Amino acid sequence: MSKEMTRRAMLAAAGAGAALGAAAQDAPPAEEKILIIGVSGSPRKGKTTATAMAAALEAAKGVDPRITTELVDLGGMKIAGSDGTSSSAGSAPDDFDAILPLLKSPNLGGLLIGSPCYFRSLSSLCKAFLERLAVLREPELLLADVPVGALAVGSYRNGGQELVIEQILTAMLCHEAMLVGGKPRAHQGATLWNAHKDDIAQDELGMESARLLGVRVAGAAVKLAASKK
Numbered sequence: 001m002s003k004e005m006t007r008r009a010m011l012a013a014a015g016a017g018a019a020l021g022a023a024a025q026d027a028p029p030a031e032e033k034i035l036i037i038g039v040s041g042s043p044r045k046g047k048t049t050a051t052a053m054a055a056a057l058e059a060a061k062g063v064d065p066r067i068t069t070e071l072v073d074l075g076g077m078k079i080a081g082s083d084g085t086s087s088s089a090g091s092a093p094d095d096f097d098a099i100l101p102l103l104k105s106p107n108l109g110g111l112l113i114g115s116p117c118y119f120r121s122l123s124s125l126c127k128a129f130l131e132r133l134a135v136l137r138e139p140e141l142l143l144a145d146v147p148v149g150a151l152a153v154g155s156y157r158n159g160g161q162e163l164v165i166e167q168i169l170t171a172m173l174c175h176e177a178m179l180v181g182g183k184p185r186a187h188q189g190a191t192l193w194n195a196h197k198d199d200i201a202q203d204e205l206g207m208e209s210a211r212l213l214g215v216r217v218a219g220a221a222v223k224l225a226a227s228k229k
């Protein structure tokens with residue numbers, strides 16, 4: 001009996017057969033997984049940007065069984081902007097270093113980047129994160145052809161959401177990434193209005209735009225994966 005069969009038999013005997021069952025059998029092989037990472041660029045952990053990003057990722061997951069997602073909430077992290085070199089850093093190690101291995105995953109299929117609107121621009125934390133992505137440009141363009149979509153949340157209905165999205169996507173052009181927009185009513189990406197004291201779920205249109213962005217990025221990632229076969 002193979003080692004795996006022995007393990008299965010033991011789990012079944014322990015009454016864990018059902019747990020092992022369908023999920024494990026349906027899981028795609030590791031190399032076929034398509035990873036979609038969603039980055040929330042608000043300094044406030046778990047607030048509106050992170051909530052909207054989580055919804056986008058959840059929707060992305062529904063596109064294809066091979067899709068796995070990771071939410072990277074920059075809230076509470078210390079990330080310095082680039083020190084002007086194209087290598088990783090900041091002058092000292094910081095929280096970006098912990099995120100880097102995930103961003104370098106060979107399974108990376110798509111990237112979603114979100115920021116709150118701060119004075120009609122992106123947050124300094126999100127900007128610092130984008131600058132530090134320089135390490136993924138040289139010596140090799142690791143994000144080339146990766147579908148990237150953007151999401152922005154503001155407390156005003158017209159608080160600069162589209163400008164923030166444009167700034168994020170413009171930065172990603174430097175990586176030769178594939179920029180992905182949204183769907184009708186939010187063609188540029190996901191635009192959300194925090195009009196209910198951080199209860200962003202009440203912005204139904206905005207949350208829908210987040211979900212549709214997740215679906216768009218995931219759809220593009222799946223098409224690209226097929227083209228690589």
Ligand SMILES: Cc1cc2nc3c(=O)[nH]c(=O)nc-3n(C[C@H](O)[C@H](O)[C@H](O)COP(=O)(O)O)c2cc1C
Nearest residue numbers: 042047048049116117118119120154155156159194
């Ligand atoms: C310094 C600062 C500047 C802001 N500027 C804007 C703005 O220009 N437009 C806007 O719509 N909201 C603005 N806001 C509100 C935030 O974008 C809004 O509360 C957002 O939901 C915060 O995201 P978070 O919940 O993920 O932290 C600002 C907030 C702060 C703290």
